Amino acid sequence: MEGLRERKKRETRQRIADIAMGLFLQRGFDDVTVAEVARAADVSVNTVFNYFHTKEDLFLDRSEDVENLLARVILDRRPGESAVGAVRRDFFESLRDGDWRYGMHEGADLFTRRVRESAALQARLSLMTRRREELLAEALADETDADPDDVTPWLVAAQICSVVTTLTRHFAVRRMAGEDGDRIVSDIRAQAEIAFDLLEHGVGDYALRPATDG
Amino acid sequence: MEGLRERKKRETRQRIADIAMGLFLQRGFDDVTVAEVARAADVSVNTVFNYFHTKEDLFLDRSEDVENLLARVILDRRPGESAVGAVRRDFFESLRDGDWRYGMHEGADLFTRRVRESAALQARLSLMTRRREELLAEALADETDADPDDVTPWLVAAQICSVVTTLTRHFAVRRMAGEDGDRIVSDIRAQAEIAFDLLEHGVGDYALRPATDG
DNA sequence: CACCAAATTTGGAGTCACTGAAAAATTGTT
DNA sequence: AACAATTTTTCAGTGACTCCAAATTTGGTG
Numbered sequence: 351m352e353g354l355r356e357r358k359k360r361e362t363r364q365r366i367a368d369i370a371m372g373l374f375l376q377r378g379f380d381d382v383t384v385a386e387v388a389r390a391a392d393v394s395v396n397t398v399f400n401y402f403h404t405k406e407d408l409f410l411d412r413s414e415d416v417e418n419l420l421a422r423v424i425l426d427r428r429p430g431e432s433a434v435g436a437v438r439r440d441f442f443e444s445l446r447d448g449d450w451r452y453g454m455h456e457g458a459d460l461f462t463r464r465v466r467e468s469a470a471l472q473a474r475l476s477l478m479t480r481r482r483e484e485l486l487a488e489a490l491a492d493e494t495d496a497d498p499d500d501v502t503p504w505l506v507a508a509q510i511c512s513v514v515t516t517l518t519r520h521f522a523v524r525r526m527a528g529e530d531g532d533r534i535v536s537d538i539r540a541q542a543e544i545a546f547d548l549l550e551h552g553v554g555d556y557a558l559r560p561a562t563d564g
Numbered sequence: 565m566e567g568l569r570e571r572k573k574r575e576t577r578q579r580i581a582d583i584a585m586g587l588f589l590q591r592g593f594d595d596v597t598v599a600e601v602a603r604a605a606d607v608s609v610n611t612v613f614n615y616f617h618t619k620e621d622l623f624l625d626r627s628e629d630v631e632n633l634l635a636r637v638i639l640d641r642r643p644g645e646s647a648v649g650a651v652r653r654d655f656f657e658s659l660r661d662g663d664w665r666y667g668m669h670e671g672a673d674l675f676t677r678r679v680r681e682s683a684a685l686q687a688r689l690s691l692m693t694r695r696r697e698e699l700l701a702e703a704l705a706d707e708t709d710a711d712p713d714d715v716t717p718w719l720v721a722a723q724i725c726s727v728v729t730t731l732t733r734h735f736a737v738r739r740m741a742g743e744d745g746d747r748i749v750s751d752i753r754a755q756a757e758i759a760f761d762l763l764e765h766g767v768g769d770y771a772l773r774p775a776t777d778g
Numbered sequence: 779c780a781c782c783a784a785a786t787t788t789g790g791a792g793t794c795a796c797t798g799a800a801a802a803a804t805t806g807t808t
Numbered sequence: 809a810a811c812a813a814t815t816t817t818t819c820a821g822t823g824a825c826t827c828c829a830a831a832t833t834t835g836g837t838g
Contacts, residue, residue: 476690
């Protein structure tokens with residue numbers, strides 16, 4: 351069971367994270383110092399660094415879920431379902447239910463804006479994306495009993511990730527430009543069909559330059 | 565023409581970059597301070613920051629070429645050649661000639677190692693990759709007269725980039741594990757064929773889970 | 779050559795993220 | 809109440825990076 355010691359630790363950690371996120375969303379990641387977070391949470395700066403390795407960790411606390419998302423979709427895929435098929439289904443389910451999984455839910459705006467205005471957060475997010483790709487690749491390699499030197503799982507993982515990431519980013523860009531959320535989502539639905547078709551059937555003839563006839 | 569002022573500036577900048585790279589390769593990025601670079605280059609720390617915005621810029625000086633690489637390949641593609649086709653050709657040409665373009669040349673090892681052991685450099689490299697994708701997407705959008713809200717160019721760009729990046733990384737990983745360079749290259753040649761075939765024809769049935777027959 | 783204005787370099791003072799170690803406070807147990 | 813383990817704080821750095829004003833260097837002019 352959980353003693354008083356562990357409970358206080360968990361609570362302190364959570365309190366720091368919550369207060370930090372509040373300040374970050376309110377004033378921007380770069381404009382809030384760790385010292386301010388510490389003061390607001392009524393702990394010392396070193397206590398903050400005791401719980402969170404870096405300032406970015408304060409913002410991207412529950413990042414593990416995001417990193418594991420695609421690998422989990424693969425491992426949980428249904429009989430008769432391919433890797434791409436499972437992600438395709440999960441993506442549209444998430445879109446239909448309007449949940450957070452692919453970053454297209456109501457209320458992601460402020461979060462998105464804060465990420466996009468901070469180079470530090472963007473860099474950190476890039477690494478998260480890389481990690482997600484890695485976990486997906488490992489899941490695929492497992493599921494297909496691939497040879498360790500076979501790049502195929504990594505290639506497929508990279509391509510699946512790139513589709514998801516691109517669609518998510520596309521939503522963010524248009525949302526930041528002020529477009530209506532529902533309108534983007536319904537548009538995304540159509541574009542996502544194209545996207546997953548491209549993924550499943552290839553982009554071989556894209557941007558084919560006409561032969562010169564002069 | 566170029567006055568003495570401009571020439572000295574260019575020379576100073578180059579000297580700082582060269583000396584910095586020497587120190588970084590010798591001792592590792594994180595273990596060399598900007599102050600040391602400044603001292604070795606016989607300038608003040610502020611002069612270093614006058615020429616280079618961040619410490620990472622000192623390491624990744626000529627990064628523009630890398631970022632522009634794929635967009636340029638598209639814009640220079642031959643009549644009758646598709647986007648993927650052009651990259652495919654360029655990739656194999658580079659492999660045949662053993663040049664630096666896809667990071668698989670002799671002597672990339674130390675550079676690669678130094679990047680992989682520094683979180684700061686990896687984060688910076690991630691942003692470079694993103695930028696490269698962006699430039700490629702813009703080139704594709706231009707070439708296909710795509711609608712501004714059409715994600716297709718971005719999807720294709722992301723997929724092309726992901727293949728190239730994955731192959732490059734695969735090389736790096738095996739090289740870091742000590743495997744012979746030529747052996748990896750010849751192996752990569754075969755895997756790259758598979759990779760570009762996947763890219764051209766899709767990954768629709770990958771990891772298809774058998775239907776349960778119980 | 780002497781001199782001026784513009785550009786470049788430098789020094790110094792400061793901010794902020796982050797580290798390490800030792801002192802101080804808190805907690806679980808006997 | 810006392811002791812040991814754990815957590816928190818304090819203190820003293822380091823290193824990247826910024827801002828500003830002073831000093832130096834350079835190109836051009838009389």
